[in-house]
Amino acid sequence: MPRRCLLTLSAAAAVALALAGCAPTASTDVAAATNHAVTDASGTATVFISGDTNVQSLWTDAIIPAFEKANPGASVTTTLDLHGEHDAQTMAKLTSSVQAKEDPGFDLIDSGFIQAAGKAGLLEDVSADNIPNLATVPDTTVKAGAGFGIPYRASSVLLAYDSDKVKTPPTTLDELLKWITANPGQFTYNSPSTGGSGAAFVTTVLDKYVSDKSRTAMTTGYDQSLEGEWDKGFDELKSLGSSMYQQGVYPNGNNQVLELLGTGAIEMAPVWSDQVITAQKTGTLPSNIKYAQISNPSFTGSASYLGIPKTAAHKDVAQKLSDYVLSSEGQALIASTIAGYPVISLDNVPADLKDKFASADPSTLRPTYYSQMASDMNNLWDAKVPGQ
Amino acid sequence: MTDIRSGRRAPVGARRRVSPEARRSGIGLAMALPPVVLLALFVGVPVVLAIGFSLGHTGGLNSTIASIGLNTREATSWWGTAQAYVDVFTDPRFTRDLGVTIGVTVVSTLIVLALALGIALNLRLRGGRLASVFAGLAVVPLFIPVVIASWAILTFYSGDGFVRTVFALVGLTGPTWGYTTVAVVIGSVWTSLPFATLMAISGVQSIPDAMIEAAKDAGASSFSIVTRILVPLSAIPLVIAATFTAIGVLGSFTVPYFTGPNAPSMLGVDISKYFQAFNHPQQAIVMAVVVFVLASGIAFFYVWANFRSAKKEGRV
The missing domain is CATH 3.40.190.10 (Periplasmic binding protein-like II)
Incomplete structure (x- = not known):
């Protein structure tokens, strides 16, 4: 996670960018919707990861194999920018592709610059309409995503x-x-x-x-x-x-x-x-x-967010993948792989996970300030x- | 015949008048063009854009950064606005950090020059294996990445580091220099020493033995040989070493970021903080312009030294 571990010169940039991406994850009211499994995705997509090796292995060793198993028609590849060292360049690339209405080459972004990218109008709007499982995430957490960020894991x-x-x-x-x-x-x-x-x-x-x-x-x-x-x-x-x-x-x-x-x-x-x-x-x-x-x-505590570029070529698969990450299955993978907290309300996670995170209920996490306030x-x- | 002759000569004469010079300069231009175009595109244009942004020109190619950054001042007249400069110069943090940056630069450069010159003179006047070992050791930092060196310096001088441990063993309390400006100076000297040493050695070694021996025969002391022959004759490489050291320290980031205190810090760290952490790109660029102006002042000496050495060799 870039927010966490970076000490090198260029990573300082990533840290700051990642910080800008930290946003609230608490809730007072828990959504009543029920979580569903995702099994109908087909096609290809590329996930852009800007973070540490633990985030990389979360995607390549846990989420993607499980997603491809559950959705035989889908195939997902990843692009890694270790420690988010080139976040500024990635942002620039994303900006120019969206302005030129071209495919940036990735369909889902896991990075600290989501907030900045979304604010600059580079990300697709998300809601429970296109990502149904988002309805099971506490309201304030979703709101902190400002309509373009998909909260998918948390830590405190x-x-x-x-x-x-x-x-x-x-x-x-x-x-x-x-x-x-x-x-x-x-x-x-x-x-x-x-x-x-x-x-x-x-x-x-x-x-x-x-x-x-x-x-x-x-x-x-x-x-x-x-x-x-x-x-x-x-x-x-x-x-x-x-x-x-x-x-x-x-x-x-x-x-x-x-x-x-x-x-x-x-x-x-x-x-x-x-x-x-x-x-x-x-x-x-x-x-x-x-x-x-x-x-x-x-x-x-704070949630980490995913984002879908406005001009991504495979938005549908990216949305399915995000939906999968927010399913109880996906959230369990995050907990077991990188000790991340689930972002969906605890009613929707498997029972063993519920006990594990009872003391760290994501809905009681106090949110951090909005990125510009921070x-x-x-x-x-x-x-x-x-x-x- | 004459007609034919003159008819033939005229173009030959014309070609001879233009040809070699023109061809040479044409080839020269063609060879210089790629780097010039590259510089103009990838350095010149961004610099102009950045300076324009610092003056409040937020449109065009600057619109993206202007839409992301906070506290951006917008141009109020045709040339822009100096409001961002006012913001920066009225911030007590900036004046404090500017002072520290200049102080660290001056102190580090003086120490580097003294050390490099000492090593070079020792090698020139006394020689021997020990002098060669010193000269060799001084170049070692060149092969160690700055990030790793900074980390090593920090732990070496930290509260539980080597220095304090050795002092504690003999019952004394050693200084804690980790996270202080002293550590920044030590780190800057470490990273700048190799280049300065190489320049000083080459400068001092190129002075012919005959001059030193003549001075000795005339009864000159070692001190006057150093101050009146060796240092003046190697002045140009020393000036070059000093300018490179000073510009390097002035714009350094890694060493102060790792080993220095949070405040006061150096401008390199501040620029990064303002740009990323505080999301004030305009103020960061203003500081970069200040560093650029300071570095240009130092670079003047470099150009002067190069010009003098060229003149001495009769190239100008």
Whole structure:
């Protein structure tokens, strides 16, 4: 996932782009529609993947073989841009093909630039009419896709801590903030522009002072006039600066934070759910690192979106494939392959999955800000917090 | 006969007057054309477009970026608007980071020059295996990718890094330079040293022995040989090394991004942040123009040095 793991020079671009693509995934009302299996697709399609190897294997080893098995007439190929290094060029290619009304060469995009592409009018509109399973996704999650993004998986940020040193981890935001000032130098988060885990921490602290009404507006659209409500939160973040690792170091990227946690340089940090699970599986994070969600408010989570280019040659197959990904079968594959949260309401997922994600119910995930609000948040954070 | 002769001569004479020169310049033009066209298309046009965008010209080929970017200022008169420049220059972050960028550039360039010259002079005046080893080691960074070197520098000077560990072993507290501007200077010196060393060595080595021996015979000390013969005579390669180092450090991204603090940071990092993370492409381009102007100032010295060396060799 580009949002997660990128540290290289050009990947910085991808991180930012991917961040722009992060959008809300929560819901207050759950759709009543029922999920259906997809078995009637035929034809070919190409999926463009801009992300890490885990996303690639999700498509090539799990979703596509299962989709082709369920739909004997369909055949899907992939194009990979590892870590989304060429997102800017891909965007340019997409833009020029749509303007020239030509096939861009791919029919479904899995990338962080969906939001940007959709805003520029390059993506096909989607709704439950052409992707029926979209009706089983909670309303707010769908709305955050702004009519062109197809939410298909989610993940959230958790609080990870060194269980050897921290015996009673904070369980609420206020406790966490107290813990940070009581243990100077033992906590940090990555700068919000370089990764979603730091952005989630910043968002959560800001939310402490934002009214519910404004927050809802901030997650579904862009309204610069609401940004005044962030002032208190930024003051709080600024005052935390001297209690951060090395009195104010905010590493660039989610992985640098994980690394500091792994080497014991810090005792606590916000981390991505799937990243911490994967890091422990592969051994880069020792087993004494434990993680839990805080409450009141919780850290944010977000959905990843797919998009269909307006001029794609095989839109019908792309829509069927998206529909398949949103079927209970497809969602189960995402959970088992990359520890991703389902985006469809939990009534529609298999029973074993339902138990697994009961504590991380996607409909209770707090959404992140709308992409342009997040851009402004990154900018204001950069102006007000580090080095002050 | 004369008619025929003059009739034959006239075209020959005409051809002789134009032919060799014209043909040569025609071939020259044909050979220069592909790179010139390439530069104009892929560098010149985007640069013009970008500068136009920074002045608020948001139509035409700039319309896509203008539709995506936030906080874009639009032209208010025929030449545009300087509002984006005002935005950037009134942002205290920018002036702070501009200062840091210039500071890091000056300090790194001076250190690189001093080190490169030291290695070259040591090789020239003392020689021996050790001097050759030094000269060889100084070139090693050329073969190590900057990303990896930056990461290594960060962990070497970090809170739990090698330096602090060694200090701790003898009961002292070492400095933590990871995520500080000091680490950015160290990283910049590391990446720039190989080229400067090669230039300095070639400059110093090309000075004939006879000059040094003559100075020695006249009773000159090593110090005056260095300051009055070796350095002045290798001034041109040293100026070239300095300009390349300064331009490289000025526009660097990887080293400050990895090893430096979040704030203050260098303009290369800021440009990327404004362009991607904050989605303010216009402000990012304004900063790029500022870096471009600074680099042009440095490049002036490069052109001057090249011109002098060409003049000395009688090519101009």
